[in-house]
Structures are given as C-alpha cells and as structure tokens.
Amino acid sequence: MGYGNYSHAAHTALIADRAAKPGSEVFTQTATHPLMNPHGLKVRESRDNADHPNSLGIAFALDVTGSMGDIPQTLARRELPTFMKLLTDCGVADPQLMFMAIGDANSDQASLQVGQFESTAPLMDQWLTWSYLEGGGGGSGEESYELAFYVMAQHTDMDCWVKRKKRGYLFVTGDELPYPAVSRRQVEGLIGEKLDEDIPIEEVIAAAAETCHLFFLIPDAQRRRRCEPRWRELLGDHVICMDSPDDACAVAAGIVALTEKAVPDLDGLARVMSATGMEKQRVNGVLHALDGYAALLDPHAPRRAPPSAAGSAPRSSWWKRLFG
C-alpha cells in the first residue's frame, strides 16, 4: 500500500498536456461544450455584486464559421486582456462579459453556443475557449446571427438595465447576412422552447435593442460589400466596418467607452490606447472604424480625415494567408 504512481502519472500527463499544446490548440472543443449548449436555456444573468457594484453586461456573439474563426482565436490568444485593459483604462467600471458562438443552424452541428456573464479574465477566457469553433457554415450567404439577438432579447437579465435603466451591449461579429427571421423550428430544436411563429429579424432586433446597444462588426474592408447594406438597413450606424479583424476588441472597447462617456471623444480614446502601448497605425485603424459611430454620438465633433488606402488594407498577413 502507499502507492499511487499510476495516478500521479495520469495527472501529470493531463497537466503536461496543456503546457505542451501549441497555440493553435487553444480551442479544443470538438463539439458543443455541455455548459454552452443552449438547450433548456433559462436566463443568463449579469448581476451587481460586492466587487462589481456597477455591473455592465457586454455580450460577444462570435461568428465561428469557417471564414470567421480567427476572431475568437485572436481574442483568446491576445486580445481579451487588451479589451479588459482598455475598458479599465477608460474608466468603464465593472464590465461583465459573456461569449456566444454563432454558426449556421441550417448546416452546422453547433449553431448556437451560449456562455455566461463573467467579471474576471480567467472565467471570461474559460467560456471563450470552451467555444467550439466548428468552422462550418452554409453556402447560402447567411449565418444564424438572428439567434444571438433572440438570446439577448429573451434570455438575458442584466442589473445595468433592471436597476439603472442602462443598456448593455451586444457585439456580433460576422461577414454574412442574417436569416430573415428567427425560425420557430430552430428555436425549438436548439433551445427547446416553442414559439407561436417565426420572428422576423427586424422584430427580434427591436426586442434586443430595448435592453442592449447592438453592434455588428465586419472584420475588414473586403468583407463589407456582401453584407454591409443589409446590416445597415437593420442596425444603421451600429454597423462597424473594421480595417482588420484584429481590431475587434479595441473597437468594441472603444464603442463602450464612447457610449458610456468614459472618454469624451475619439481623441480621448486615442490617448488611452496610445498609453497602453498600442501602435499608432493600429490606433488609427480603430479610430477609423469608430469614426461614423463617434459622429453619431457627437454630431458637432470634427470628422477625421479618411485614412489612406494603405491604412485600410488588411494588416495582418496571416489573415491573407488563410483566407485571402
């Protein structure tokens, strides 16, 4: 007696396993994580607590189909801390982050995955990396983004709204069109609740907008043409076209900071970003993406000069290598 070598070896292997994993295997799910499976979903809560008395619910609905999987990768490897640091540095008090993953409910196994609101980086990271990057998607030019609005409208409960009538945020990343309506059949299959009828996309967006600021982030200039007009019809100036998918976090943080008036304007945001050591070119890219939205908040602010053609090209070569 007094042994245990096999169990030690078993556990050591488990720990070593993670350390030995290359960065490309940050996302290891091979199916929907049980805790992100929306079946039976009741309500995802963003609540005030002793450490976070002014909670602000922020949801990311990440398109995880083939063309968009790099945004979650970038978030997980590098950008999630940037997002949190930017919000903190701008003075946004108590953000609580929830990740959802969006695929194509007509062709994917894991077309909707829903995490929980969290206020600490490790737990945010946990839900993010629990997302299954199925990489599917249909050939129809549509993905099931409407489900993200449906979850937000129907299955979240945020103290920022309930207690303070302050809306939370939903950032949807994507490069395709939404389906025209939330399908009652899909909702029943995925979430397990019955709807009387399909809900038109306009209606579900209106419902979500009651408690949330809604944004659709398009990863880069090349992706705009296909989907931007339709999203403009649905979300107007809340469609944000980025220079690079790498900017998704900084752009989202900038939107929150500006909307919450944590920074007075784009110049204030630029100062904060520069102070974090962000490259000038990257700061400019973020400001460029936010220009239209900032003008909407403060119509009297001077518009920034349009960036050069070079500035609007995708900066990261890996993006081109993979999808160019």
Added chain:
Amino acid sequence: MTTTSATTTRYVSLLGLGFGDCGKGLFTDHLCGELQAHTVVRFNGGAQAGHNVVLPDGRHHTFSQFGAGSFHAGVGTVLASPVAVHPTALRVEAEALRQVGVGDAFSRLLVDARCRVTTPFHQAAGRLREWARGASAHGSCGVGVGETVRQALAEPELALRYGDLKSPARAFEKLEASRMSLRRGFAALDAASLHAEAAGELAMLEDASLSQRWLEAAAPCLRQSPPASADEIGNRLSRPGTVVFEGAQGVLLDEWRGFHPHTSWSTISTVAVEAVLREAGIEPAMRVQHLGVLRSYLTRHGAGPFPTHDAGLDKLLAEPHNAEAGWQGVFRRGHPDAVLLRYALAATGPLDGLVASHLDAVDAAPLRWCTGYRTAEGASLDALPFSNAPDLGHQQALTRLLQGAQPLYEPGRIATADEWIERVQAASGLQVRYGAFGPTRRAVVRCLHHRSRSPHHDRPTP
C-alpha cells in the same frame, strides 16, 4: 490440488492484518493459480493500493487497480462498488501491464457503475489538506482516494460515479460542481506558506479547462470497460469456479478500526467482503473462506503510531518495491507484535486461516516477539481495548496510547520460521495455511498443520 465443483463458486478473501505491504499481491497471484480462480474482486480502497507481484521469470508489476491475479491468462478483475475508481490511472496501469506482457487487462475488467470516481481535483484537495495538517499529517498517499470518499459523504449529490461518465454532460456538471466546491474549501488558503508545490495543486482546482480534458482522457477507459450493472457484477461473481477478494491496505489502517487519524478511508473486514456478495445477490454464509495476510515483521509507510518500530532492521531487510520517495513517506520496519495482531483479528472479523509472507526474513534479521507494552504511565498492557461501535474518539485515544507505549519482548530472537508460525498460531488461534519465503509464487509453500511445520524441504531453490 483439488478441482472445484463445476456448479459452485468458491470465495476466498485476503485481508491484510497489518498496516499494509503484507503480501496480498503475492498471495493473490499464488491463489489464482492454485485455485484456478477466474476473478479477482477489489472491494475497498482505490488507486493508492500497491500490490507487488514478481513472476519467477523476473517480470514485475505493482498492481494498483487491476487485480493482482492478472498475470494468469483469463483472470478478470471486478472493481466493486465501495472502490474509488481512478479511470485515467487505469489507463496508465494498463499500459504498464502491457509492457510486462499483459495486453488485455481492460477486456478482463468490470467496473461497477456505482463506484465513486477519483479526479485530479480530489488528488489536489487531498494533498492540500494533508499539507495543511503540517506536523500532524495523517500519512496520506497523495492519490485523492480519501478526498473522494470524504466528498462523497459530505456532498453526495456531487459524487461522480463511474456510471455517470457514460453521459459526458452530466459528468461534466458534477466535475465542475465538485471542483468549485473543493476550491471554495481552500479559498482562504495561503498556498505559498503551505508547501512549495501547493500553488501547483491549487492551480488544478482553479483550472477551468481540466474537467473537460480529464473527461477526454478518461473516455478510452470507458470505451474499453463500460460501467457494469449490478446484474453483470452478480453474474460474474456467481460464475462457477473461484473468486478471490483482494483487500487493499491493512486492517490497522481501517477507517473505523485504525489509529485515528492515521487511517485510510477504506474498510478492511470480512463484513466488507460479504457486503459486496450480498449486494450482488449472493448469500455469502459459510461460502467465503477468509484469510488474514501477515508479513513476518510489521511495516508502516509514513506517519502514525508503530510501537515495535526498529530502524536497526532497515539495512537487514531489503524492500525493493516500496520506495521512500514521494507521498507515501518513510518506510518503517518493526518487530512482530502480538498486541496489534490480536487487535487486527478482532477488527477484521472471523477468519478461517492465515497466510504469511517474508518468512525468509526470520533468518535474515533478529526479529523479536512483542507480547505487550509498557504504557507511558508505567502500566503493562497486552491487549488494546476494542470499541464495538465505531468511535473515532476511542481510536484517537488508542493512537495516543500506542505513541507512548514501549514494547515488551520475549527474550531472544525468533529463531526459525517454524517458531514464528508457532507463535502466530498460538496468539491467533488460527492456522497458517501458506507461507512465502521469497517474492514469487514459487516461494509459497503450503503449511500443513497436521504435520511438523518444517517447510524447508518444499522451499524453492533461489
């Protein structure tokens, strides 16, 4: 050798009468051959068991969860419900067995779906708890078996059962709930002050990705040995032939009869064996032959009282398979102790006989026969008070008593193995059925009580 009836099942149990390391592996291996057993049942403990079997051809395996009869072709293992199963360690052990020529261990394994499961979180929590005890450490093996049992008792709804693993979603929820609960228990812990490695263990409890990775690592174990229903276990145990119950630990470490708190969360008794049979729908009355297992001298790993401990025996008595490195701590040797033997017999329940290992040590070292103690108060004592009802307060008092006890020895060393056997038989009222004079099954001799116990003519040449 007699052949067993084709229509009945014979049950033999091997119950350690010391602190462990008494030779259960050797005798399980031997009896599986001698009695043509088809199944070895593990009925207590978990992955901390280390039962060494050395084959005459030199192959060696330290059996942890697979039955120590596995070197015999076709002998299966049943992990019965009180066992805390460690699925990922089973995989590692199966691989170790494969390397010594046993390639089909998993296909011979039945794991009761009701078995509690040991996870990395239990191991981490168990180690943190042991470190937190500081100087009053219990002598944990650092495997997490105790923590598995502790949590299953304290929070039964979180207890992961082997059958739960069939449903990964359900298993995952339990795993995470269990991790969270254990983590909360150590929220106020200052890891840095505890132990150099405590931060690493704490990190396991913090690791939100570990549950999923552990489930993935455990999945092949499930595929190769799916959870067995009570009926399957019952059928296996009623198969005609012989079933050997291989006890883990020794009764002096029993959770209720050992010397609290230096015990194992595991029951070592005839009652535990018979409970498994009853659970399988088999009425055990009169059918189980219970054998107590002794080493010719006492040994103990790690902390806990040990009145006859004698460091002078260390260099005389080799211990090839019990390393002192790692969690189990220092390996101590001591003289045979009639007081503890009588206590062990009372705790184990009625036995049909004894088996004894390391009888060659009688020649190798000057073993003395301890008949009693002088207590710290100066009184003489030749038996320990036995509490009929489980009472940890009583067991703790025994611990204190033993810690202050000075052993009283018969004059002179025990001269021969025969003399050792005579003394043990006199003290126990039981026959020594088999004796081992070396590490392999070839060194086991049958001790026939009706003739002069002089096994030397049977003794194998080295």
